[in-house]
Amino acid sequence: MLKLAVVGGGPSAVCVVDAVARHLTHDTPVEITVFEPGPNLWQGQAFQSDGDEVLANVPMVAMSARTWDRRDGVNWMLEQGLDEFAADDVFPPRWLVGRYFQYAAGRTVAALPATGSALRVQPQTVRALVMGENRLWARGDDWSAGPFDHAVLCPGGPPPSDPYRLTGAAGYIHVPYPLSRSLAEVPAQAKVGIVGSGLTAVDIVMALHARDHQGPIALVSRNGLLPAVRGPLKQHDPLHLTVPRLEAIAAEKGELDLTDVIALARAELGDAGADTAVIAEDVAEAAPVVQRLRDELDRAVRDRDPGWTMLRDTLVACGQDAWYLLRDEDKVRVRARHQTLMRLCCPMPPVNAARLLELFETGQLGLCPEVQSIKPISGRGFHIQAARDVIVDVVIAASTPAKRQLAPAAAPQVTALVSQGLAVPHPFGGVRVDRTTSRLISRRGVAHKRLHALGDITHGAYLFTFGLPVLAARADCIARDITATTQHVQRAGEPAERDQHAPTLPS
Numbered sequence: 081m082l083k084l085a086v087v088g089g090g091p092s093a094v095c096v097v098d099a100v101a102r103h104l105t106h107d108t109p110v111e112i113t114v115f116e117p118g119p120n121l122w123q124g125q126a127f128q129s130d131g132d133e134v135l136a137n138v139p140m141v142a143m144s145a146r147t148w149d150r151r152d153g154v155n156w157m158l159e160q161g162l163d164e165f166a167a168d169d170v171f172p173p174r175w176l177v178g179r180y181f182q183y184a185a186g187r188t189v190a191a192l193p194a195t196g197s198a199l200r201v202q203p204q205t206v207r208a209l210v211m212g213e214n215r216l217w218a219r220g221d222d223w224s225a226g227p228f229d230h231a232v233l234c235p236g237g238p239p240p241s242d243p244y245r246l247t248g249a250a251g252y253i254h255v256p257y258p259l260s261r262s263l264a265e266v267p268a269q270a271k272v273g274i275v276g277s278g279l280t281a282v283d284i285v286m287a288l289h290a291r292d293h294q295g296p297i298a299l300v301s302r303n304g305l306l307p308a309v310r311g312p313l314k315q316h317d318p319l320h321l322t323v324p325r326l327e328a329i330a331a332e333k334g335e336l337d338l339t340d341v342i343a344l345a346r347a348e349l350g351d352a353g354a355d356t357a358v359i360a361e362d363v364a365e366a367a368p369v370v371q372r373l374r375d376e377l378d379r380a381v382r383d384r385d386p387g388w389t390m391l392r393d394t395l396v397a398c399g400q401d402a403w404y405l406l407r408d409e410d411k412v413r414v415r416a417r418h419q420t421l422m423r424l425c426c427p428m429p430p431v432n433a434a435r436l437l438e439l440f441e442t443g444q445l446g447l448c449p450e451v452q453s454i455k456p457i458s459g460r461g462f463h464i465q466a467a468r469d470v471i472v473d474v475v476i477a478a479s480t481p482a483k484r485q486l487a488p489a490a491a492p493q494v495t496a497l498v499s500q501g502l503a504v505p506h507p508f509g510g511v512r513v514d515r516t517t518s519r520l521i522s523r524r525g526v527a528h529k530r531l532h533a534l535g536d537i538t539h540g541a542y543l544f545t546f547g548l549p550v551l552a553a554r555a556d557c558i559a560r561d562i563t564a565t566t567q568h569v570q571r572a573g574e575p576a577e578r579d580q581h582a583p584t585l586p587s
């Protein structure tokens with residue numbers, strides 16, 4: 081029986097176990113152990129229970145856990161009688177998407193026994209994965225489990241950063257989610273500063289508005305950029321900007337230049353009849369922020385955004401490979417515009433954009449760019465030094481640094497893998513993985529057949545590690561790889577499992 085450990089029980093794990101159940105058969109039954117210590121099994125951080133106003137940033141049709149069935153989530157919504165959330169132009173509450181993930185995992189658990197397989201959840205934090213006699217052991221503070229034939233690491237990302245070292249200060253909220261809990265103590269008249277102006281900041285503004293917040297709200301950030309506004313989804317089959325094309329260029333030239341990617345994108349935009357001048361203008365960010373919000377909302381609502389809609393779709397299909405193959409100098413150039421890239425690639429729902437605009441226009445919401453410092457004031461409150469100085473009562477964290485750190489719960493296991501030579505840190509963050517299989521790359525430069533990684537922990541290698549379509553597609557590749565390895569081992573007649581003792585970690 082194949083023994084598989086999945087470290088982390090969020091949406092990535094849902095995709096992995098579903099894909100493994102799909103590929104493994106009666107001949108290769110599997111015993112899956114999912115390690116998840118937190119309260120949000122299968123929903124993870126982003127899709128935990130929260131208010132109805134906390135929306136997914138894509139419609140349900142882009143939230144399927146199954147890469148082979150795009151309408152899986154939509155069909156679940158319809159079966160629940162939730163037709164209003166199944167439409168292609170509606171952005172469902174994130175907690176409801178979380179319920180779909182719970183359903184999808186439950187479906188896998190129920191289906192596994194038919195192939196002699198099983199899944200169990202171990203509610204513990206894995207501190208280390210240790211290799212001994214060619215198999216893996218998961219180790220926690222005072223326990224050890226295994227041996228496992230394969231492990232998939234999907235521990236998610238870190239909480240918002242605290243660049244102004246405010247943790248512990250009265251009135252500072254470091255972990256905003258669930259907003260229904262974190263905002264409960266914020267008085268309706270309080271002056272609120274939100275550190276960041278991306279999607280998390282937008283969620284916080286929406287949640288404050290839903291609570292009928294009356295006090296002023298300042299979006300405090302260095303660049304003052306807001307997420308772009310998502311237009312209607314369109315099915316687009318790329319002809320130029322495709323993985324085979326990127327692979328061919330990289331093979332021919334020995335590397336992939338940014339200019340190659342831009343040329344392919346231009347060809348794609350040309351075919352779609354999109355105006356490249358609009359794209360160039362958006363990238364240049366010349367217009368004032370609120371004006372840009374107004375323009376982008378107008379374009380999204382009037383469905384005049386074929387360029388970005390098409391580019392974003394195309395990036396889901398080939399963005400990870402494009403980033404992986406890009407030469408390092410160009411990666412550095414792209415990372416220098418990280419906030420712009422994120423703003424354009426991860427747009428907000430138009431309904432949120434319209435609400436933001438309304439709040440800007442009434443004056444309740446303001447931008448506070450070029451922030452230099454945020455300091456607690458003795459007594460209570462904070463002094464924000466920025467383009468304009470502001471005094472607020474409450475500060476809420478909502479920023480992510482361009483150089484992402486590992487999630488605190490993920491760091492020890494990565495350190496342990498690195499110390500055994502089983503993993504290598506990626507210079508742009510996370511761990512190195514093989515492009516097509518997501519196997520960890522060892523110190524000797526070998527793609528390790530027993531270790532895979534999915535999600536935020538691969539952000540240095542893939543850059544685009546968020547969004548269900550990307551996670552579900554990679555999960556399917558991982559499941560195929562594990563299945564192929566297992567069948568190969570069975571054919572080669574590797575000895576059956578035997579009693580083993582947990583090895584110790586090299587010091």
Ligand SMILES: Cc1cc2nc3c(=O)[nH]c(=O)nc-3n(C[C@H](O)[C@H](O)[C@H](O)COP(=O)(O)OP(=O)(O)OC[C@H]3O[C@@H](n4cnc5c(N)ncnc54)[C@H](O)[C@@H]3O)c2cc1C
Nearest residue numbers: 088090091092118124125136137206235236489535547548
């Ligand atoms: C605020 C926010 C909103 C988002 N909205 C969307 C959206 O609308 N649509 C979309 O497609 N994507 C969205 N995303 C991206 C989203 O993060 C991913 O789509 C997806 O939720 C990531 O799932 P995950 O399982 O990789 O990580 P997580 O959801 O973070 O889950 C990881 C799990 O691993 C566990 N874990 C960590 N370390 C260990 C350990 N050592 N041992 C055991 N368990 C461990 C954690 O407890 C956690 O439950 C959003 C992200 C954020 C932050």
